[in-house]
Amino acid sequence: MTATVTLGAMRPLEDAQEFVLGSCPPKPPVEVARADASGLVLAAAVVSAEVVPPFDNTAVDGYAVRSVDVAEVPVELTVVGEIAAGAAPDRPVGPGETVRIMTGAPMPDGADAVVMVEDSEHLGTDADGNERVRLSASVSAGAAVRGAGDDVQVGDEIFSAGVVITPAVEAVLASVNAQTVSVHPRLKVAVLSTGDELIDDGSPLELGQIRESNKTMLAGMLAESGCDVVDLGVVRDDEAELERVLRSAALECDAIVSSGGVSMGDYDVVKAVLGEIADMTWMQMAIKPAKPFAFGTLTRDDGTRVPIFGLPGNPVSSLVSYELMARPALRRMMGHRRLTRTSLVAIADADFRRQPDGKVHFARVNGVFADDGRYHVVPVSAQGSHQLAATASADAMAVIPDGEGVERNGEVAVLMLRG
Known part of the structure; x- marks a missing residue:
């Protein structure tokens, strides 16, 4: 059973927003691969099962040393090896010894600090064929060393529910081997314009016709809001066709956005059809522009209620109405905590x-x-x-x-x- 409610008196914007947001709860969480989660909102906290970094490593190119060996400088040490990033140490560093090391390489046993390469002078080999280096900087234990777990420890809650998965967040998830995450799904939103006067095929305009622009604008705004857009095109003023399009969209999509046909004037095809097939509220908001606005839900056979946002036909009103009413509600459905613009x-x-x-x-x-x-x-x-x-x-x-x-x-x- 459907119902149509028309509110004649102007409604404060805050009341209208509260009404719409209350009808657009977040979508239930789904588990997705991390690679498919960009831009989505975490539905559950992420707890690390690994440490980051996974081993002690150097923050600079230089020489891994025992800090006691460089307490007084300059000092000459024997170079007993080299460790590149991705390689493993093959021997410890003993008294009077050092290992050439590259940024990100694991620290060898025995060494507790790194002297930067800028503070070194290669001396060649001595009479016994040992490579020698002169170091001119004294460093304390831990200097230029990034300790295991310095960024993340096992059991750390690295992100809470409600966090948006940005590229940086995705990188952290990768660093702790989070292969899947629980998120609120991206919405699939249908967008359409209605009216016999709208022309979108590039043909010459006749008197009374105008170029379609609202749907073009709204499709872009929906995409910018993080939705997958289903463009239903321009639907002519035919009740049977409009009903077919709307019912089909409700089966396929999570929400529907239309423009035009929401004013308090006389008969309009949009009003007639939505009044028959959906639970709609037609309101006059106490704002300018975008005073007229319609919101309701079309119920599927399985009981799922699909929100319908009826925006005004004037293009600026349509833009403002989307920003103040539709965008916050759609963001809430996708799990966002921050709903409005800055x-x-x-x-x-x-x-x-x-x-x-x-x-x-x-x-x-x-x-x-x-x-x-x-x-x-x-x-x-x-x-x-x-x-x-x-x-x-x-x-x-x-x-x-x-x-x-x-x-x-x-x-x-x-x-x-x-x-």
Whole structure:
């Protein structure tokens, strides 16, 4: 059974976000190969079963010595061998002896420090054919030696649940031989645009037609958010076809994102179809742009509820709505703990004038860190909800509370869109 709820009064953004996030819990964990886990979020802590490094090794190229032999310098020692990275020592270092050693090579028994090659002078061989070296630096025990387990010990919790697997994290996992990890899976998200007026084949436009752009933008934003994107193209204003596409997408995908057909106007195909097949809430959020927004779930036969995000048709509204509503929810489904963009307190280098209207305004801005160490912002050239060309270059969105606005040189909160 489906239900459609329409909220006429404007809903505070925080309430709308809480409602959507509460309906989008993290996906159950799966075990995957480490090589396939890049960008995913750990669902369980990783405990090391190995030490890193696995043996005492040198941090520099030089000579492995007994520190007592270099207490007074310069000193001449007999070179009794050489150890390259990846090789094993074949004899200990005794009194008056040293071994030439390369960075990362294991320390030989008897040696407890390394003198850098820059502090050495090769002397050739003596009368008995022994290679000799003069060392000019005195070092204490442990100098230039990386001890076994200096980075990681057996039993260490190296990463907790919620950590994103970045290249550096993946490298650490490799270093402790973690072949598989428990993660929240990457989402497969369907994206579509609807409307007979949309043209996406490059053909000449007739009066009343426009180029499709929202789906193109949203597909890229979904990919940037870490989702696998299923592009369903443009669906014409045909109820049977739209229902078929949506039901098929719900069987294949973890979530659906559409643009258009969510305003409070008269009959719309999107509203009609979603109202029949899904549990939908149509709301008016107290923000500008992106006031209209729809959210609901389409239930599969097995009981799985697939979230549907209905974004506005105006391109800037669609972008803002995705950033404030869809992106945080999709990130939560993938196990992320940090759901929103980075927020800063910036300095307004221009007036952000507005009139009280009961809404929070999200002005698109360009920003730069100035010599004072503060982030300074100015509005992009055009703020209309249809003017995507200006918004496309925005670095952030300035949050302008209801009221008269923010004056030049005043402080304003911003949500970063880049960097």
